[in-house]
Amino acid sequence: MSSSRQSSVFARFAQHPPQLDGDIELSVDLVDDRHGVVRLRQGDVVVELDAAGLSVPYPSGLQQLLAREQDVDLIIVDRAPPGLRAAAEKSGLSYLDLNGGGRVVAAGLVYIAPPHPAAGVEGSRSSPFAPKSSRVVRTLLTDPHNRWRLSDIAALSHLNPGNVHRALAALVDRGVVERDEDAYRVADPGSLLEAWADQHQRPRERIWAPCEGDLRGCVRDLLGKLGASAVVSGELAAEELAPYLPAETAIVHCLDAEAFAALAAEDEPSLSFGAPRGPILVDLADEGYGAFSSKRNGLPLASPAQVYVDLAADRGRGREAAEHLRREALRF
Numbered sequence: 001m002s003s004s005r006q007s008s009v010f011a012r013f014a015q016h017p018p019q020l021d022g023d024i025e026l027s028v029d030l031v032d033d034r035h036g037v038v039r040l041r042q043g044d045v046v047v048e049l050d051a052a053g054l055s056v057p058y059p060s061g062l063q064q065l066l067a068r069e070q071d072v073d074l075i076i077v078d079r080a081p082p083g084l085r086a087a088a089e090k091s092g093l094s095y096l097d098l099n100g101g102g103r104v105v106a107a108g109l110v111y112i113a114p115p116h117p118a119a120g121v122e123g124s125r126s127s128p129f130a131p132k133s134s135r136v137v138r139t140l141l142t143d144p145h146n147r148w149r150l151s152d153i154a155a156l157s158h159l160n161p162g163n164v165h166r167a168l169a170a171l172v173d174r175g176v177v178e179r180d181e182d183a184y185r186v187a188d189p190g191s192l193l194e195a196w197a198d199q200h201q202r203p204r205e206r207i208w209a210p211c212e213g214d215l216r217g218c219v220r221d222l223l224g225k226l227g228a229s230a231v232v233s234g235e236l237a238a239e240e241l242a243p244y245l246p247a248e249t250a251i252v253h254c255l256d257a258e259a260f261a262a263l264a265a266e267d268e269p270s271l272s273f274g275a276p277r278g279p280i281l282v283d284l285a286d287e288g289y290g291a292f293s294s295k296r297n298g299l300p301l302a303s304p305a306q307v308y309v310d311l312a313a314d315r316g317r318g319r320e321a322a323e324h325l326r327r328e329a330l331r332f
Helices: 003-015 059-068 082-090 134-140 150-157 161-173 189-199 215-226 234-241 257-264 304-312 317-330
Strands: 025-030 035-042 045-053 074-077 094-097 102-106 109-113 177-180 183-186 206-209 230-233 250-254 280-284 294-296 299-301
Touching: 003 025, 003 035, 003 045, 003 074, 035 109, 045 102, 059 082, 059 189, 082 094, 082 102, 082 189, 134 150, 134 161, 134 189, 150 161, 161 177, 189 304, 215 230, 215 234, 215 250, 215 257, 215 280, 215 299, 230 234, 230 304, 234 250, 234 299, 234 304, 234 317, 250 257, 257 280, 304 317
Parallel strands: 045 074, 074 094, 230 299, 250 280
Antiparallel strands: 025 035, 035 045, 094 102, 102 109, 177 183, 206 280, 230 250, 294 299
16 A cells, blocks of 8 residues: 555645534644644534544555454545445544545544545546446556566557556556556555445447346347457356355347447337336447456356445445455455
């Protein structure tokens, strides 16, 4: 994990303490560039919290920090995505972002304010988690403990070296990848996977297809129409890769624009282009979605990392299947 980036989070917070709502005054006493004491005052109530900066605001990064530093009461982050918020609350930790959003619960004081997204992180075309750039992330996660040369990543991701360099630079800036002389390594595979899932941009062109009877049979019928230009993801792929819950839904990533257009042009009133009206989602995805696929029981399955990302944002069954897949197949 990049210590310089981690230092800058707490240093920026200390240099420019945010204004908190509710007439709460905030001040910071630095211990070093990564740690300090954050003091909150509301009327006669004064609370002092041992604080540390967390540059990679995801559950895996938090677990690594707590393994090193067990006396932390408050974590300071650029932004607090849902996974980090849930993990912090489960651990009994308070958190604040650089704009004063967060949750602090201490004796005599409770402060809760909506987290603020970091500018330029989510939804940006230059994001390393954008559909095409995510080919780099997908490649790195096939062997997250490898020392990767840029040329090897370019060859496996089918991107030119310039695009790979930009994606890697953005990942290094976020603290999830480190550069070591002429090679790159993943600082924390779990945080990289969680960052990708958190900022994943789903394909915009989608069709929902109905299914009467066997889900696998319906998916095979769709694959027959799409030819070799598709891979299966979602609950069905998770069940094949790491059996847990019987699949009720599936995602089919079509990697060919002509095949997708031909399916969309079919005279099928049951196909839905709006709200979901069937258990099978067919989308037009970047061809990188098919990288590192495998075949199980006659179905071409997306890589385990891709399946996790596709399911992680879902609530209930999808999320459960994603976490089980991560434990059994990814193991980071």
